[in-house]
Amino acid sequence: MSRVLNFSAGPSAIPLAVLERAQAEFTDYHGLGFSIMEVSHRGKVFEELHNNAIAKVREFYNIGDDYAVLFLQGGATLQFAQIPLNIYAGGVAEYANTGVWTQKAIKEAKIQNINYKVVASSEDVKFDHIPKVEFSDNADYGYICSNNTIYGTQYSTLPSPKCPLVVDSSSDLLSREIDFKAHNIGLFYGGAQKNAGPAGITIVIVKKDLAARVKDSVPTPLRYTTQIEANSLANTPPTFGIYMFDLVLDWIKEQGGLSAINKINMQKAAMIYNQIDSSSFYRGFAKKDSRSLMNVSFTTDNAELDMKFVKEAEENSMIGLKGHRILGGLRASIYNAVSLDDLKTLCEFMREFERKNG
Known part of the structure; x- marks a missing residue:
């Protein structure tokens, strides 16, 4: 499977x-x-x-x-x-x-x-x-x-x-x-x-x-x-x-209860926000003091690249990264069931996508 x-x-x-x-x-x-x-x-x-x-x-x-x-x-x-x-x-x-x-x-x-x-x-x-x-x-x-x-x-x-x-x-x-x-x-x-x-x-x-x-x-x-x-x-x-x-x-x-779950969620969020902040290719939407640990909304330079990102992510077995129709762009929802390894894979894809398209 x-x-x-x-x-x-x-x-x-x-x-x-x-x-x-x-x-x-x-x-x-x-x-x-x-x-x-x-x-x-x-x-x-x-x-x-x-x-x-x-x-x-x-x-x-x-x-x-x-x-x-x-x-x-x-x-x-x-x-x-x-x-x-x-x-x-x-x-x-x-x-x-x-x-x-x-x-x-x-x-x-x-x-x-x-x-x-x-x-x-x-x-x-x-x-x-x-x-x-x-x-x-x-x-x-x-x-x-x-x-x-x-x-x-x-x-x-x-x-x-x-x-x-x-x-x-x-x-x-x-x-x-x-x-x-x-x-x-x-x-x-x-x-x-x-x-x-x-x-x-x-x-x-x-x-x-x-x-x-x-x-x-x-x-x-x-x-x-x-x-x-x-x-x-x-x-x-x-x-x-x-x-x-x-x-x-x-x-x-x-997993150790809600405290342990929260620590993992904070690690996951830090990983993807660091990826966005260290890049001139991606831009986060929410102000830093209000950023969610659950949903990360961001975008590339244009809508065409956003759609290419979603398509290539799906080709690499990652789904659900299209932003909401109201806001557009991209969104990664990193709920409890999403692991640290899943985030590492996504961030690696983001870096490679930027290298090819930046």
């Missing part, structure tokens, strides 16, 4: 060890003679897997019983609407606008006709950095996207407001340790498909007292309280996605 090096932004690379374990258990889960996809989500077998995954999330993020860990569907897109539906309390909701995904969240707040305010933005410079943000102490919540896949920007340190902080962590989920208490995180969520498993499962970690704000007018299936009371089983959950997510959690633990 020959596998490519996958630098896709999402759905993206999954650790090979995880895929191989899933393959081995696909038709015979733990020697029980059936696939995990074939059994009831309310049976003991799935219940044990489900609760073990929740326990691992709690351990990684060091959160207590005041938080609920939910496995939902609908991706980040549904959360853009579900968050104000559930936790807006009639005051003001404040947003930091750092790219397309926060713009979409702000749009949903506007549709719901709540009182919202954009308190920080880098839109005027095409979102090339994370702006300084200060949320009001009495805001219903302050909203950020911790990592921006398109522009390659990331909060190196999350804000620590007095109001509850809401964090869209879709593209840096499980990539570093987060102190929920220090940052007063009220709700933390992310789609798994970028850094934590396959598409189809959204992890939502929400403070129970925050979820209790929900109004009676909110449809029952859209209430966090509905899923909290049912342990995410109010409706049939994405069982195979949760199974795969659980395997990824095991893999992260085998």
Whole structure:
């Protein structure tokens, strides 16, 4: 079997060890003679897997019983609407606008006709950095996207407001340790498909007292309280996605946990940014103080060379390096599953491409 090096932004690379374990258990889960996809989500077998995954999330993020860990569907897109539906309390909701995904969240707040305010933005410079943000102490919540896949920007340190902080962590989920208490995180969520498993499962970690704000007018299936009371089983959950997510959690633990994963991610990012910075041929997009450890957006001298880069990379078994259609250029997504050796191979290709075309 020959596998490519996958630098896709999402759905993206999954650790090979995880895929191989899933393959081995696909038709015979733990020697029980059936696939995990074939059994009831309310049976003991799935219940044990489900609760073990929740326990691992709690351990990684060091959160207590005041938080609920939910496995939902609908991706980040549904959360853009579900968050104000559930936790807006009639005051003001404040947003930091750092790219397309926060713009979409702000749009949903506007549709719901709540009182919202954009308190920080880098839109005027095409979102090339994370702006300084200060949320009001009495805001219903302050909203950020911790990592921006398109522009390659990331909060190196999350804000620590007095109001509850809401964090869209879709593209840096499980990539570093987060102190929920220090940052007063009220709700933390992310789609798994970028850094934590396959598409189809959204992890939502929400403070129970925050979820209790929900109004009676909110449809029952859209209430966090509905899923909290049912342990995410109010409706049939994405069982195979949760199974795969659980395997990824095991893999992260085998690597040494989030602290060890973050050290590797920092090494990978340093490697490719050093390659860009030492070259007059490549140019990074994000400002240096806002650079992402997950998504590296850059470009060559022109669009024609960018397309040639993508084509030749694919010929050399490297996929996913075309930039997002909004920004153009090139992008390498270097999530947890991308190894240091993968980065070395990419940087070697970048040097050779520059030698031939510079």
